[in-house]
Amino acid sequence: MLVDMTVTLAPALPAPWPPGPPPAVVLDGVTRTYRSRSGTVDALRGVSHAFAAGTFTAIMGPSGSGKSTLMQIAAGLDRPTRGRVSVAETDLSGLSRTALTKLRREAMGFVFQQYNLLDALTAYDNVALPARLAGRLPHRAAVVGALEQVGLHGLARRRPPELSGGQQQRVAIARALHARPAVLFADEPTGALDRHAGRDVLELLRGLVDAPATDTPGQTVVMVTHDPLAASYADSVLFLADGRIVGQMERSDPAQISARMAELEPTP
Numbered sequence: 094m095l096v097d098m099t100v101t102l103a104p105a106l107p108a109p110w111p112p113g114p115p116p117a118v119v120l121d122g123v124t125r126t127y128r129s130r131s132g133t134v135d136a137l138r139g140v141s142h143a144f145a146a147g148t149f150t151a152i153m154g155p156s157g158s159g160k161s162t163l164m165q166i167a168a169g170l171d172r173p174t175r176g177r178v179s180v181a182e183t184d185l186s187g188l189s190r191t192a193l194t195k196l197r198r199e200a201m202g203f204v205f206q207q208y209n210l211l212d213a214l215t216a217y218d219n220v221a222l223p224a225r226l227a228g229r230l231p232h233r234a235a236v237v238g239a240l241e242q243v244g245l246h247g248l249a250r251r252r253p254p255e256l257s258g259g260q261q262q263r264v265a266i267a268r269a270l271h272a273r274p275a276v277l278f279a280d281e282p283t284g285a286l287d288r289h290a291g292r293d294v295l296e297l298l299r300g301l302v303d304a305p306a307t308d309t310p311g312q313t314v315v316m317v318t319h320d321p322l323a324a325s326y327a328d329s330v331l332f333l334a335d336g337r338i339v340g341q342m343e344r345s346d347p348a349q350i351s352a353r354m355a356e357l358e359p360t361p
């Protein structure tokens with residue numbers, strides 16, 4: 094006798110995120126409380142968010158809203174008081190300090206407002222430095238490939254003082270990309286650049302997300318910024334206020350982002 098089994102099966106549980114590759118970074122109920130003699134501060138209060146692989150997210154919010162804390166915790170540089178974080182499908186809460194350092198080195202890249210390059214080294218050697226510090230022999234093709242990705246292949250032998258600010262930031266991005274990280278964290282990457290150089294860097298970041306060299310998703314980028322123009326290059330803008338995510342906008346223009354920010358700024 095034939096039995097239709099389908100009617101007896103329970104419906105599949107909904108996935109916690111859309112079909113496709115798993116998110117690059119997941120924050121689940123993250124709270125961070127700082128305690129000091131002067132009292133306690135809840136810098137993050139139950140933040141949950143999945144940063145989809147191959148997307149560019151900007152994080153904005155008034156001063157003190159928790160942007161840096163969120164970035165530090167997502168990058169495993171700080172631990173949540175409550176909640177969990179996973180990067181590249183690895184739960185950070187269970188990792189030893191050594192394992193966390195290894196994951197950071199292999200799965201995360203960092204770009205800051207200050208480029209943090211060594212003036213005595215060429216662009217090539219600056220990109221190769223993290224691998225050398227980790228005791229590995231840098232692969233020439235990978236270093237050259239990272240410099241090509243940021244459009245600086247021809248300048249590999251220049252030292253930072255012989256490069257413009259925008260070019261130095263590109264070297265810093267190449268250094269961050271060299272290990273092919275699952276996620277690139279950028280903290281005000283255009284903060285020290287003039288408008289023109291800032292745009293070039295944002296177009297570069299946008300291009301890394303849009304144009305993967307292989308059939309895997311493009312680069313995942315998470316960027317903290319105060320600048321609505323910078324945020325307009327992102328797929329999605331997350332707005333923080335008082336330690337909580339209070340809004341999200343998709344592919345918005347600088348005027349829309351400024352208007353949302355103005356609503357969040359405390360009135361004088």
Ligand SMILES: Nc1ncnc2c1ncn2[C@@H]1O[C@H](COP(=O)(O)OP(=O)(O)OP(=O)(O)O)[C@@H](O)[C@H]1O
Binds near residue numbers: 154
């Ligand atoms: N180490 C710390 N000890 C105590 N309080 C802290 C510490 N770090 C941050 N805070 C507090 O946590 C809150 C969030 O700080 P955070 O630096 O994450 O904000 P932010 O949005 O990045 O601010 P900004 O835009 O000014 O850089 C603030 O009230 C801040 O004073």
